[in-house]
Amino acid sequence: MKKYFAIVSSIVLFIAGGSEATLIDFSTFESDPSGTAKVGPDSSSVTVYEDPSVMHVLFYNSSISIPADSMYLTFDYDFVEGFENDDDVNIYLYDPSDRAIMTRLRDANNNPFEVFLYSSGSGSVTWNLLGADFLGDSVGFEVDLNSWDLRTDSHIEVSNVNITPIPEPGTILLLTTGLLGIAGYGIRLRKKWKS
Ligand SMILES: [Ca+2]
């Protein structure tokens, strides 16, 4: 039963957490060099392109406010590394007080909020914000596309940066009751089938 409870509570937190997410607006971001990032029409996605004049193309915002009751920050990515290009992507949260240093912010277990993409691929990232020391404050969010070659055929799309809050107790209770009911029914069925 312990196992069922663990499964149920993680489903509950996941579903309830998704209910009132804050979507980050990319139209408030800057790109360096300018013109290297194309923000999608609803500002929920961006594609960052290489630039022949620099090794690092940056897309960032130093004042993303993180509500005190935040639980997760999630986003999707799709990195397309051009043929015979030698590039990578680094996406991270940084301390906004001094962007020049780009100090990575860390989670409750002291792991940096940071991902590296070394070759083409897409996926979703979930960062657990619980216990982080910047809750209720602002952070920097940055996408760096790094070029280690002379070709400029790579690009990275980042989309749906969401901050989901800790679900409210009422929602948790309702969902838990429902899911425990379903789990209980499953157990009963299995017992019935075995006997
Ligand atoms: Ca690479």
Ligand SMILES: [Ca+2]
């Ligand atoms: Ca390249």
